[in-house]
Amino acid sequence: MRARTGLSGRGRREEFLLMGRHVVLIEDEPNITEAIRFLLTRDGWSVDAHTDGATAVEVIRDANPDLVILDLMLPGKSGLEIVRELRAEGGMQALPVLMLTARGQMRDREMAEKAGVTRFMTKPFSNAEVLTAVRDLHAQAGQG
Amino acid sequence: MARDTLTGSRIRERRLILGLRQAELAREAGISASYLNLIEHNRRRIGGKLLVGIAGVLGVEPSMLSEGAEAALISTLREAAADSGVPVAELDRVDEFAGRFPGWAEVLASGHRRIATLERTVETLSDRLTHDPNLAASVHEVLSTAAAIRSTASILAETGELEPEWRDRFHKNLNQDSLRLSESSRALVSFLDEGDTGEDRRGMPQEEAEAFLQASGFHFPALEEGTAVPQELVQHAPELVSEAARSLARAALEQYQADARAMPLPALARGIRSGGLDPVALARQFGCGLPVVLRRLAALPEEVLGREAGLVICDASGTLLFRKPVTGFAMPRFGASCPLWPLYTALVRPQVPVRRNVVQQGRNAAAFDCMAVAWPLEMPDFGADPLYRAVMLILPGGQDAQDPQPVGASCRICPRRGCPARREPSILKEEF
Numbered sequence: 359m360r361a362r363t364g365l366s367g368r369g370r371r372e373e374f375l376l377m378g379r380h381v382v383l384i385e386d387e388p389n390i391t392e393a394i395r396f397l398l399t400r401d402g403w404s405v406d407a408h409t410d411g412a413t414a415v416e417v418i419r420d421a422n423p424d425l426v427i428l429d430l431m432l433p434g435k436s437g438l439e440i441v442r443e444l445r446a447e448g449g450m451q452a453l454p455v456l457m458l459t460a461r462g463q464m465r466d467r468e469m470a471e472k473a474g475v476t477r478f479m480t481k482p483f484s485n486a487e488v489l490t491a492v493r494d495l496h497a498q499a500g501q502g
Numbered sequence: 503m504a505r506d507t508l509t510g511s512r513i514r515e516r517r518l519i520l521g522l523r524q525a526e527l528a529r530e531a532g533i534s535a536s537y538l539n540l541i542e543h544n545r546r547r548i549g550g551k552l553l554v555g556i557a558g559v560l561g562v563e564p565s566m567l568s569e570g571a572e573a574a575l576i577s578t579l580r581e582a583a584a585d586s587g588v589p590v591a592e593l594d595r596v597d598e599f600a601g602r603f604p605g606w607a608e609v610l611a612s613g614h615r616r617i618a619t620l621e622r623t624v625e626t627l628s629d630r631l632t633h634d635p636n637l638a639a640s641v642h643e644v645l646s647t648a649a650a651i652r653s654t655a656s657i658l659a660e661t662g663e664l665e666p667e668w669r670d671r672f673h674k675n676l677n678q679d680s681l682r683l684s685e686s687s688r689a690l691v692s693f694l695d696e697g698d699t700g701e702d703r704r705g706m707p708q709e710e711a712e713a714f715l716q717a718s719g720f721h722f723p724a725l726e727e728g729t730a731v732p733q734e735l736v737q738h739a740p741e742l743v744s745e746a747a748r749s750l751a752r753a754a755l756e757q758y759q760a761d762a763r764a765m766p767l768p769a770l771a772r773g774i775r776s777g778g779l780d781p782v783a784l785a786r787q788f789g790c791g792l793p794v795v796l797r798r799l800a801a802l803p804e805e806v807l808g809r810e811a812g813l814v815i816c817d818a819s820g821t822l823l824f825r826k827p828v829t830g831f832a833m834p835r836f837g838a839s840c841p842l843w844p845l846y847t848a849l850v851r852p853q854v855p856v857r858r859n860v861v862q863q864g865r866n867a868a869a870f871d872c873m874a875v876a877w878p879l880e881m882p883d884f885g886a887d888p889l890y891r892a893v894m895l896i897l898p899g900g901q902d903a904q905d906p907q908p909v910g911a912s913c914r915i916c917p918r919r920g921c922p923a924r925r926e927p928s929i930l931k932e933e934f
Contacts, residue, residue, distance in 0.1 A: 387646045389675040393653035396668065400661075431642050460645040482649035485656045 411435035710747035832911035848874035
């Protein structure tokens with residue numbers, strides 16, 4: 359792996375923490391997927407992308423990732439249900455889930471929080487926000 | 503409480519209206535005064551021959567005495583009492599209230615029904631905003647596309663050495679997404695606009711009258727040619743539901759008729775063709791006042807005037823009495839408008855013609871040529887304060903539009919910063 363400009367100045371321990379990271383991205387908007395895939399790949403993540411909500415839980419279970427990024431509105435099954443099912447499964451309680459929401463979905467957001475979403479990001483987000491959120495979530499999971 | 507127990511109260515009511523003494527009515531009906539007294543206080547049931555006899559003396563139908571107020575009215579009153587949230591001491595006397603004061607009871611009941619209708623409307627609207635799946639999907643689509651564009655654009659802008667294949671791919675995505683964004687945002691806007699049309703705008707007399715004038719394009723050939731009078735035109739207009747709206751529309755048409763007589767269409771059209779759109783010259787030619795000319799110009803069909811024209815009229819309180827909209831010039835639907843309009847400049851300098859180029863704050867800053875004047879509504883009299891109204895003709899495309907005066911529609915939707923005329927804060931965020 360090449361050293362990345364975004365990571366220069368970070369401590370050794372953090373550099374270690376960021377190794378071998380795997381994220382599953384469930385998003386039906388192909389160009390968002392492409393942009394996030396590009397960003398996270400450059401940041402050292404391996405990215406699995408998936409568009410269908412109905413099969414998302416299986417995909418996540420099989421991949422056993424370090425992090426899930428999940429859109430709230432998905433074809434087949436809503437992000438809310440997916441989180442609920444994940445949390446009900448064994449071994450998935452601590453998996454960090456970053457949920458993408460649109461403004462005006464505050465009510466859904468409250469429900470998603472109860473369902474077990476770890477963090478939210480409101481569309482349209484900046485690339486810096488995505489990277490910060492993903493790094494924070496991973497660091498928290500590493501400590502816990 | 504049985505319904506017929508109030509027959510006595512109604513008899514008493516009726517007798518008092520007629521100014522009859524108890525003894526007189528009793529004698530006419532062939533009963534004793536004390537027995538009538540018991541009946542009137544609802545202590546004795548009454549029916550059959552005696553009821554018919556008393557009704558005959560009182561000059562009413564027997565059913566008026568026995569049936570009284572409508573059951574529906576009573577149940578609405580009960581609902582109103584229950585919904586008020588405060589304990590109503592006289593709930594058991596609701597029949598009596600409805601029977602003795604049917605007019606007031608109807609006022610109370612119709613007020614209650616109106617509140618219920620309004621509450622339903624509010625619920626429907628707020629439900630629509632929070633739960634409407636189409637709206638939610640539209641908003642989600644717009645924001646998702648915006649998110650894709652933002653991410654892609656900043657990758658292109660911020661990544662130093664980007665491989666050509668990636669760069670081309672992101673450019674292509676950007677192009678796709680911007681197209682989709684323009685389509686989905688248009689869909690969203692038309693969706694939001696839909697809710698504003700049709701029946702739910704009705705209800706205010708001013709709005710009904712406006713819809714009526716709008717339906718004819720503010721031009722009435724029958725009044726121009728003298729083949730109809732205002733009363734006939736408003737009588738069967740489908741836009742005019744309430745009596746109040748009909749009377750407002752009739753007043754507007756009567757003004758129209760008088761103006762059309764002062765400046766007949768054929769002569770006015772000739773005057774405009776030869777001398778151009780010069781209100782003062784036209785006023786001289788026809789020997790009439792400037793307000794008539796301005797109102798008249800706004801009532802002309804576009805092909806005669808050669809352009810679109812809007813018009814507003816206000817009274818001395820600044821309230822808009824008449825609105826003919828013109829493309830690009832926003833007029834508030836409710837409440838007061840922008841005090842910077844030349845209309846109000848004219849209002850504080852009665853009889854002095856005011857002409858200003860204005861540009862409305864907002865996205866499409868088009869210039870308008872505004873001509874305004876205030877006139878006394880009635881012949882000035884000694885010892886009476888004059889009552890002024892002001893009229894403003896609004897023509898799109900300012901004549902020599904250097905330095906047009908900035909104006910708004912109304913403060914709440916005006917983004918202009920540091921405006922000395924601001925009356926209340928804007929609901930618009932500064933960044934929009």
